[in-house]
Amino acid sequence: MKTTVITYGVLLAVSGLVTLSVLGASLLQHKDPRGIAVLALVVGGLLLTFAYALMSGRKSRAVANAEKKPPASRIYSSSASAEYPHSASVVWALIRPAEAAVTLSDDVDHAFAVPAIPEGPGERQCFFLRNGQISIIEVLSEIPERLAVTQSLLPASDASTKMTYRLEPTPVGCRLTIETLIETPDYLIVDQQAIQKSGSEFVGKVAAVLGGTAVAG
Secondary structure (H helix, E strand, O other): OHHHHHHHHHHHHHHHHHHHHHHHHHHHHOOOOHHHHHHHHHHHHHHHHHHHHHHHHHHHHHHHHHHHOOOOEEEEEEEEEEEEOOOHHHHHHHHOOOOHHHHHOOOEEEEEEEOOOOOOOOOEEEEEEOOOOEEEEEEEEEEOOOEEEEEEEEOOOOOEEEEEEEEEEEOOEEEEEEEEEEEEEOOOOOOHHHHHHHHHHHHHHHHHHHOOOOEEO
C-alpha cells in the first residue's frame, strides 16, 4: 500500500512538471514573459527532486552499511599454568570429571555430567553452586589426557566464555595450562584480575589435592 501511494505521488509530480513545461513553452512562444517564470519553476522542481533523490540514496546506503557492520566487541584473555610431579593421566583423571569440581572449587556443592549426543551437542556439565545458582558448560572438544575446550552456557550472558585445559608432559611430570577467552559486546567490562585469580587458584588447588607443590608457570 505504501509503495502504491509513493508511486502515485511520483506520477502526479512528473505529470505536473510536464504540464508546467508545456505551459511555459507555450507562453514563451506567445512572447508572454510569464513563460520564463513557469520554466524557472519547473527547473527548480527538477533540481529539488534530484537533490532529494541523492540525499535519500546516501541515507539508504549509510543504513545498509551500518546494518552490515558487525557490532563492536572486546576480547579478554588470561592464562595460568603450573607443573606437577605427576603424569598427565593422573592430572587428567582429577580435572576431567564434572564431579571433580566439588573437590577443586569451594563454590560448588554438587555436580554431574550429561553425555554427548551423537551428531549433536557435546557433553554438558552442570554445577550447583553453594549460593543457589546453577552453572552449565559444554565440552566442545577434547583429546584425552592432553586437551579439553569448554564453553559456558549458563548463566546466560551476552559474553562468550571459552576455556582451554592443556596438559603437556615434562621431565618430572606434566604441565597444566588453563587459557580463558572471553568475547563481550563493547559495552560490557570484564574483571580481568578476577579471571586471572580464578585460573591461578585452580592450578594451585590441583597441586593441593594431589599432595604436591605446584611450580607456577
